[in-house]
């Protein structure tokens with residue numbers, strides 16, 4: 160396939176937690192961006208969150224007011240997919256549902272130019288399976304940002320079975336221009352970070368019961384003894400216990416390795432509504 164000679168305009172589909180952060184990165188990096196949400200109200204809410212975060216940068220003297228205004232002026236919003244026609248790259252960040260992503264990619268291909276690159280921010284679905292929705296899968300790659308996207312330095316650039324090298328390298332270059340540390344990897348369940356981190360955290364949680372260590376002492380053990388920047392219970396509380404259980408189940412479903420399965424203790428916590436920081440209580444209690 161022929162990829163766009165230069166990425167100038169980026170479409171972002173779905174402006175939830177991840178999409179709004181990715182749109183912010185795009186406009187801060189100087190790209191023209193168009194964000195598509197299902198309703199105009201959701202789009203405006205996302206713009207409000209982006210404006211809030213940019214204002215915080217201005218307050219901390221990390222950005223000038225002029226740069227904030229210029230960045231916001233580069234972001235347009237739409238509910239109409241057809242308005243993404245002029246994009247050189249589209250990054251999809253809608254709900255983590257294969258059927259919804261397949262339908263969207265099929266529609267998207269009808270709208271964009273033949274040299275536009277299509278990226279998905281999926282965490283746990285197969286990029287190759289999503290790429291199968293389009294006639295030209297060579298143009299599809301994964302761009303897996305971490306939450307919160309504006310702050311987390313990593314982006315995994317995922318090569319699906321049929322991705323072209325041009326599409327992979329173009330996505331890598333966009334990640335770099337957004338100020339990230341991109342890494343290239345192939346399309347395997349969990350990619351790099353979650354493939355390592357999910358079973359590791361599950362091991363930590365099993366040790367809570369096996370060694371009858373308290374969450375506080377387990378966190379101390381891993382920070383003071385293994386040099387972790389944050390203990391595993393603190394980390395799972397921060398990520399969200401429901402998010403961790405969901406990611407574990409998705410990896411277990413794909414790999415069938417017992418270590419991937421969420422320990423019953425944490426599933427029970429999720430079912431009880433103990434979701435970590437966001438619910439005020441998980442392994443720890445928050446104000």
Ligand SMILES: NC(=O)c1ccc[n+]([C@@H]2O[C@H](COP(=O)([O-])OP(=O)(O)OC[C@H]3O[C@@H](n4cnc5c(N)ncnc54)[C@H](O)[C@@H]3O)[C@@H](O)[C@H]2O)c1
Pocket residue numbers: 172173174175176177178195196197201251252253254255256259263280281282283303304305306402
């Ligand atoms: N939250 C995370 O920690 C995280 C991290 C990395 C990757 N991801 C991935 O990013 C994607 C989005 O996750 P999220 O946490 O931002 O979800 P979210 O629920 O916060 O946002 C999804 C948004 O997509 C919108 N949407 C749904 N269908 C749409 C469509 N057809 N067109 C336009 N907008 C549509 C919804 O209205 C919603 O605002 C998922 O694939 C998820 O796996 C999430």
